[in-house]
Amino acid sequence: MAAVEPSPSLFAGPLGAVESNPTALKVILGGKLRELRAAAGLDPSAVDVRLGFSRSKTSRIELGRHGCKPADAVALLELYGVSGEESVAEFLRLVEQSRRSDWWRSFSDVLSDFFAPLVALEGAAATIRTYEPFYVPGLLQTSAYARAVIESGPARLYAHDVHRRVELRRERQRQLDQPDAPRLWAVIDESVLMRTVGGPKVMREQLEHLTAMMQEPRITLQIAPLDVTASVGVGTGVTYLRFALNDLKDAVYIEHLTDSTFSQKPQVVEQYRDMLDRLGACALTPKNSLALIEERLSRL
Structure with a gap:
């Protein structure tokens, strides 16, 4: 599986005020994981099996309906070939932001x-x-x-x-x-x-x-x-x-x-x-x- 080219960010640009909105962040992070999964040539059920997830967990994360735990994010990024240290660190920072409670x-x-x-x-x-x-x-x-x-x-x-x-x-x-x-x-x-x-x-x-x-x-x-x-x-x-x-x-x-x-x-x-x-x-x-x-x- 080809690794994703390392870059300072997995996102096209700064997320700005969206970073203060946990629900929006869940949707954005889920969409990015869906994009990375598709680029890696895997389907959701295969990811569930490879990582020992419960059935449909990958799909729920990608839809923003299920919060992504940091450990799950690390496993998913590794599976999808994301190896850039800065990219992973930024993604995990946003995962932590998304786990806060909405007002x-x-x-x-x-x-x-x-x-x-x-x-x-x-x-x-x-x-x-x-x-x-x-x-x-x-x-x-x-x-x-x-x-x-x-x-x-x-x-x-x-x-x-x-x-x-x-x-x-x-x-x-x-x-x-x-x-x-x-x-x-x-x-x-x-x-x-x-x-x-x-x-x-x-x-x-x-x-x-x-x-x-x-x-x-x-x-x-x-x-x-x-x-x-x-x-x-x-x-x-x-x-x-x-x-x-x-x-x-x-x-x-x-x-x-x-x-x-x-x-x-x-x-x-x-x-x-x-x-x-x-x-x-x-x-x-x-x-x-x-x-x-x-x-x-x-x-x-």
């Missing part, structure tokens, strides 16, 4: 399984694109508005659970304050402005918050008039994650009534990216969107 795991008591993939990876995205037909996007909600939205849901929640969900939303928003924060491009349905969530005071505070956030260079907000959303045919909330690193595939999160779908299948991602492109092209410009929000504010 969002402390909210596991209120974080639904179907929502976890979005929360886990949105901080690692270069761009977050979202469309919301009913409410202001969670990343732009005030605490009072978020509380009103959560309390209006179909499930009856204790006050503690409502508070925890609001806190989770606030922690997600703090990711936008980081130096390498994702760029947020949000489109909301015009009806969102008409829906007085939580009462006039809460809604006024929320719209004032939107006007302030629209001054941030990393944030773009557009309002989609009713006739636009009727013609484009979105019908549901969508969030699209665009990653700058080739090791992370773009993803879409599609909301349903009682659950959601998180997909990284290229055909699904492309379909929703195209939809968001058409929606953004038809929506009001940010300048005209701001004027519409200010007009709504004047009526509250």
Whole structure:
């Protein structure tokens, strides 16, 4: 088996802020191990047998669903012919990083399984694109508005659970304050402005918050008039994650009534990216969107 050519790094470039995201690191490391395995001409089951792994362990590691232990990483790299001391050392450093606990795991008591993939990876995205037909996007909600939205849901929640969900939303928003924060491009349905969530005071505070956030260079907000959303045919909330690193595939999160779908299948991602492109092209410009929000504010 030919050894992989030693180099200072097994990765195309610095991972940057992604290094602080254990979930994203697991996916990246798994993808790199899959690439190395394929170059070595081995299939996952053969690797399981050669290294004495349990059945499908190699596949789970490659999918980022199973954390890679340092000893397993050493064995895999050796099997795949990676001999460069610096390459191995860097890989093991990232393995250690990936074994830390994600910040969002402390909210596991209120974080639904179907929502976890979005929360886990949105901080690692270069761009977050979202469309919301009913409410202001969670990343732009005030605490009072978020509380009103959560309390209006179909499930009856204790006050503690409502508070925890609001806190989770606030922690997600703090990711936008980081130096390498994702760029947020949000489109909301015009009806969102008409829906007085939580009462006039809460809604006024929320719209004032939107006007302030629209001054941030990393944030773009557009309002989609009713006739636009009727013609484009979105019908549901969508969030699209665009990653700058080739090791992370773009993803879409599609909301349903009682659950959601998180997909990284290229055909699904492309379909929703195209939809968001058409929606953004038809929506009001940010300048005209701001004027519409200010007009709504004047009526509250």
